[in-house]
Structure formats: structure tokens, C-alpha cells
Amino acid sequence: MQDQKLxxxxxxxxxxxxxxxxxxxxxxxxxxxxxxxxxxISYEESEESELVxxxxxxxxxxxxxxxxxxxxxxxxxxLDPLDEAEDANNLSTESSFGEGGKEEEPTEMWPPSKVLKxxxxxxxxxxxxxxxxKKARVSIRARCDAQTMNDGCxxxxxxxxxxxxxPCPRAYYRCTVSPxxxxxxxxxxxxxxxxxxxxxxxxxxxxxxxxxxxxxxxTTSSASTIIHFLSSMLQSPSLTSQHGLVNxxxxxxxxxxxxxxxxxxxxxxxxxxxxxxxxxxxxxxxxISTFNSHPTITLDLTTPPSSSNSTFxxxxxxxxxxxxxxxxxxxxxxxxxxxxxxxxxxxxxxxxGTVTQNTNHGGNYMLNTGNIxxxxxxxxxxxxMSNNNTISQQSFPDPIVAATKAITSNPKFxxxxxxxxxxxxxxxxxxxxxxxxNHVTESAELNSKLCSENTIAxxxxxxxxxxxLPLQVSKSAxxxxxxxxxxxxxxxx
DNA sequence: CGGCTTTGACCAGCGC
DNA sequence: GCGCTGGTCAAAGCCG
Numbered sequence: 326m327q328d329q330k331l332x333x334x335x336x337x338x339x340x341x342x343x344x345x346x347x348x349x350x351x352x353x354x355x356x357x358x359x360x361x362x363x364x365x366i367s368y369e370e371s372e373e374s375e376l377v378x379x380x381x382x383x384x385x386x387x388x389x390x391x392x393x394x395x396x397x398x399x400x401x402x403x404l405d406p407l408d409e410a411e412d413a414n415n416l417s418t419e420s421s422f423g424e425g426g427k428e429e430e431p432t433e434m435w436p437p438s439k440v441l442k443x444x445x446x447x448x449x450x451x452x453x454x455x456x457x458x459k460k461a462r463v464s465i466r467a468r469c470d471a472q473t474m475n476d477g478c479x480x481x482x483x484x485x486x487x488x489x490x491x492p493c494p495r496a497y498y499r500c501t502v503s504p505x506x507x508x509x510x511x512x513x514x515x516x517x518x519x520x521x522x523x524x525x526x527x528x529x530x531x532x533x534x535x536x537x538x539x540x541x542x543x544t545t546s547s548a549s550t551i552i553h554f555l556s557s558m559l560q561s562p563s564l565t566s567q568h569g570l571v572n573x574x575x576x577x578x579x580x581x582x583x584x585x586x587x588x589x590x591x592x593x594x595x596x597x598x599x600x601x602x603x604x605x606x607x608x609x610x611x612x613i614s615t616f617n618s619h620p621t622i623t624l625d626l627t628t629p630p631s632s633s634n635s636t637f638x639x640x641x642x643x644x645x646x647x648x649x650x651x652x653x654x655x656x657x658x659x660x661x662x663x664x665x666x667x668x669x670x671x672x673x674x675x676x677x678g679t680v681t682q683n684t685n686h687g688g689n690y691m692l693n694t695g696n697i698x699x700x701x702x703x704x705x706x707x708x709x710m711s712n713n714n715t716i717s718q719q720s721f722p723d724p725i726v727a728a729t730k731a732i733t734s735n736p737k738f739x740x741x742x743x744x745x746x747x748x749x750x751x752x753x754x755x756x757x758x759x760x761x762x763n764h765v766t767e768s769a770e771l772n773s774k775l776c777s778e779n780t781i782a783x784x785x786x787x788x789x790x791x792x793x794l795p796l797q798v799s800k801s802a803x804x805x806x807x808x809x810x811x812x813x814x815x816x817x818x
Numbered sequence: 819c820g821g822c823t824t825t826g827a828c829c830a831g832c833g834c
Numbered sequence: 835g836c837g838c839t840g841g842t843c844a845a846a847g848c849c850g
Contacts, residue, residue, distance in 0.1 A: 482823060484842060497841070501821095511841090823848075831840085 462527045466515065467626035469522035473512045476524075478502055478534065480510065491516040503532035521627055 467474060473496070480498035488495040493514040500506040508528040515521035 485824075486840065489839065824846085828843075
């Protein structure tokens, strides 16, 4: 205690303690949830290659085309690290894994401008600062002729605006499954390709979802979790000011999300960006302010019709630093979105050898897993790194090397990062991930069964509930873990 | 009649 | 301070 007081006076050590405490609890949570652990994070510190592989996937059995149909990711992952406590409280009102959340159920999860105005009229309280922070978003690009994608939820349109640079209006929807549900979505057609529907989700459902809604929800949750965790890490003063190497590592990892490379063989397009600033995730000197805008992941479900069923079979097995985030089991999507063959085995792969940097969306980053889109043909020519890790057009960027060294030279960070990522990504639907010391990058092990037997389809807004299914509790066994982690993340700030 | 969409107005944030 | 833009509100109308 006394030490803590002394350290708190110093500031940064206190932050470091918080971080350590955070990871300690993560470890505890992970152990508690280990029985049903699906997420795997592994790293191997090879003497020769210093390889570090962080596998964010969830183990799965996709051999012989058999896909486990179990839902792996729930919806209790809070997208916004700054709204976690609030969301956790909301979840606690309808789920069993809340821990000491507030008892009163908020009547308005998405404070209207009036409320915000009221909040801001006073002191710049912590609460208002939280609301100043933007929630993480997940944007999904899919070819769809209908007004909107049927993601299983019920939506009510509450507005429509003409967006700059796009002749198509942007429609605003809110989830009506629960009156207090904070989830919003924006639907807009791509200006370059009108057949592409861009659906942006924001917020966390605070109610059980129809089974038909879990596919999209799982996708968005898992994707945004990446942003969530990394942004949280980067906002830690201890990381930004004290641990240069670790900081460099995180930045580099994030940069690896911000692709300079393009792998046309893999099929998912993860883009992490904040609008409208360019390279948000390239942060030579990470700072909190960098994350004030909406951090967004884009899932690009569009692929050229000529592409074959892109699965996770072409994942590079080894790379100096890799973050492997993948999932599978979206077979129903294939029938719903026939032009997205990759969905048959939904996967994403974050890897310094497979990422690309697109400059089309105002500097946002994309991890393209699909083939290069015709609509994106005018974009910055991606740099492709082959699967055998041969760098074809550019040498390894220094930040990646720095990241590798930082990670490999700092076991604590390895463990912490691995654990945290496991907790955030792999714990849903069965508990925390497990840390393995063996070299795990085989696709069969890496592929995660994320969601299946779920439907995402195009539908008119008038018939959004195209496939009405009985409500099923979107249960997450790791809720307590997430909540505790989120609470600690809160304390970081 | 209830639920939904439409649409103009309003507000806040941001850049200049 | 001003204008632009994104996001939301709320009244009016539509639809089953």
C-alpha cells in the first residue's frame, strides 16, 4: 500500500502497476475459464528466428469441410474501452455475468445531443470525457442489392443524410430489439461500386440476440476487439512513456494491421482506421489523443466472382511477428451472399507478411483478405509478400523488426499481450484462451470457429427480420472475465 | 392504431 | 466566428 502511494505520486509507475494488475487478473480469469478455452495464443521464442506468433484464432475443426457450428464469440465484448463499464453494467442487467454493476438500467444508452450538451455544460468530468471518446466501429462491406443487410436484428430507421463524396444517402438505424439497446448502424452504398453495401455497426447489444443475428455480431465483436485492446494498450501512459521497446512493439503490431502488403489469397479484409485522419495506427509516439476518433475495423466481404473458395489454407506459417486472428464457420453466409465465397471459411489473418496499406479511405488501414477489388483498382498498389515470407517489393520495415525484438526480449510483454489478446478475443463462448508454448500457426489449429448456422442476408428495411428465429441468449461464459478486464482497463486511464 | 419511414430542422464537432 | 459535415430528433405521413 505504501509503495503504491509512493508510486502513485510518481505517476508512471502507478500506471505500470495497474497494467501488471490488469494482466494478473487476466491470467486469473483465463485460468477460471480454461475449461472451455477455445482461443489460442502462442508464441515461440526461437533462438534462431526469434519468431513470435500471436494467434488470436479460436481452435476449430474445419478439416474435411466439417465445421463446428458452435458459437464462439458472444456479444459482450465492449467495443469502446471507455464505455466498458457502462456497457458491462447494461449487460449485467440481462445476463448473469455482471459483476457488481449498477442496478439501475439505463434508459438511454446513446446519449442524445441534449444529454451531451448537459453533460458538457458542467466541468469536464470524467464521464463527459468518456463520451467525448468515440466508440469503436465495425464496418462491413458486402455486395447487396437490397436496402440493407439482414443481420438478424430488428432495426428502425431514424434518419437519412447525404454524405459528402457519395451520391447515395446514408441511412441511420437503431436496434429496436431492446428499447435501451445502444447499437446503431449506418448503411450506405459504396460510391465507387453501388453494388457494395457498407454497413457500419457501433455499440454493443445489451439484449439477447436472435440466432440469426449472432453471425454479424460475432464478426463485429471479434474484429473490434482487436482495436479495443490495442487502443487500450496504446493509451497506457506506462507504455507510451516508459517502455520504449514495448511501445514500439505495440505500434508495430498495429502497423502490421495497417497493411503495407496485400495478400490476394486470403479472404478477409480487416481495416483498422479512424476517420478522417490518416494512419491512425501508425503511431511513432503513441498518444491518447490519437484514438479520440472512431476506431474502425472494416470487414470486406466482397470478392471478385472469379475467386475460388478462399479459406485459411494459405496462411503463412512463419513470420517474424504475426498476429493471427481468424475464425471460420460462416457457411450460411455463402448462400446468402453468393458473391462472397470466402465466407465459407471465414478467416482473417493479421500478419506482417499479409497486410496491406490502402490509402483510399482517408488513410484507413485495411487487411485485405479477398482479392483486390475492381472498385479499389485505382488505389495504391499493394505490396505483396508471398506466403513463404519472401518480401517481394520492400524490405521489412524497421518498426516490425523493432516490434519483434521488443516482444522477444520482453517475456513479460509477451505474456501480457498474449494473455490479454486471448482474453479479449478467444475467451468468448467457452472461456479464456490458453497460452501454449508450441509453435502454433497451422491453419487447422489457428482457424477458429466463430459463428455458424447464422444468417446474414440482404433484405429490405421493411422486412429486416427475414429469417425470424427464436431468441436465444447470447451467452458468454467469459463475461465476468471481460467485465473485470474492462474495469481494469478503465482504471488505466 | 401501432409501428415504421420520410424529411426538414437542430445540434455538436471540426477545420479554416 | 463561420461554414461544413455528421449525427440525431421529431413531426408528419404511410402502411399493414
